[in-house]
Amino acid sequence: MIWPAEDLWLAMVARQPGLTVEVLPEIDSTNTELMRRVRAGQTEPVLLVAETQTAGRGRLGRPWHGEAGHALTFSLGLMLKPVDWSGLSLAVGLSLARSLDPQGDFGVRLKWPNDLWVQRPGTALGWGKLAGILIETALPPSAGQSGEQGRDQARYCVVGVGVNIAPPMADGLSTAPLGLQDLQSGITAPQALMKVAEPLLATLLAFERTGFAPLQNAFNARDALHQLPVTLSDGRSGVAHGVDATGALLVATAQGEEIISSSEVSVRPV
Structure with missing residues (x-):
């Protein structure tokens, strides 16, 4: 696959100076990798994309695997210091929904607290899961020397996103998944990344300033x-x-x- 790494970097670095964009052919988990880096003292902003994840994780430790071309898997990591972290996963989900389905024509909805679902009217399948979000934060090793305490400290925030691109297998899943290609024929993982990455960064920076409250009505309008x-x-x-x-x-x-x-x-x- 050809990834628009330079175009993404140009679109995002003006909002977040020092940002890098990395695309790896395979990794255990993009979230796990960025958490390893922050524990080693690396807190630079980065968009890390994996063509294949071998040990991806969802909420509550559930496995989430992404095969090359079948899923878009990436993590966006940066230092954040919001007044209140509450509602961050909802803000992220809303950003993704707006990017992938701006007018709501495809029926992309938000399932609290961290999934994107699509309702398939007229079928017996009901809801289908399109994407999931996993957010993790960590204090860098140097934080203990800063004199700041608890919630007043900036934390390194890792926002992991997995979007089904090709229609995936549904074996053993409580909510049958569906792929973005079910909604937009022919769309690829790189094309989907171009849609979602820069607006997601903008959402995180806005959340740091204003929190979730300004997004409450917009979330409720798409609440599954x-x-x-x-x-x-x-x-x-x-x-x-x-x-x-x-x-x-x-x-x-x-x-x-x-x-x-x-x-x-x-x-x-x-």
Whole structure:
């Protein structure tokens, strides 16, 4: 595959000086690699793309593998110091949805807290998973010498993204996946990266300044769970009522409104 690394760099470096763009033919995980680098003291901004991932990871440690040409897998890493980290995965998801489906014509929706789903009306397949997000942060080794403490410190933020390009196998998955090529015939991983990378960087820099609140209404407009009956992994159930200004999911239950802020709680439509 031919990747537009130089074009991406030119589009992104003006927003983030010092940024580099790297494309690797194979790696265990782009997120894992950037986390290794930050632990070694490397905190430069970087867009790391892998044609193949052999040990990719999703939320809750689930495996996520990307084969060359079948998936777009990349991580964007940079130092960030937002006032509040809450809602970052939702902001990332919204950025991806807007880039891949600007007008909503393809039915790309956001499944709290970190997936892109597509509803396939008129079929028995229901929802299909298009993409997933994994965000990790770390303090660089030098942070302990800075005198800053806790939430006031800048952290190295690694935003990992996996987008299905070709229609993938659905064996053993609770939500059947679909590929971007199901929505846009012939689109390739490099073309998809050109759509999403620079707007994602802009979103991260804006989030650092203003947090999630300005994006609340836009997220709710694309919320895949809006007004649907849902069950939580701890056995509770209710109706999803969108997210609040911090990105927490609101669920109306028999006991009243529940505010779900932990991404460790799994939420599924009934």
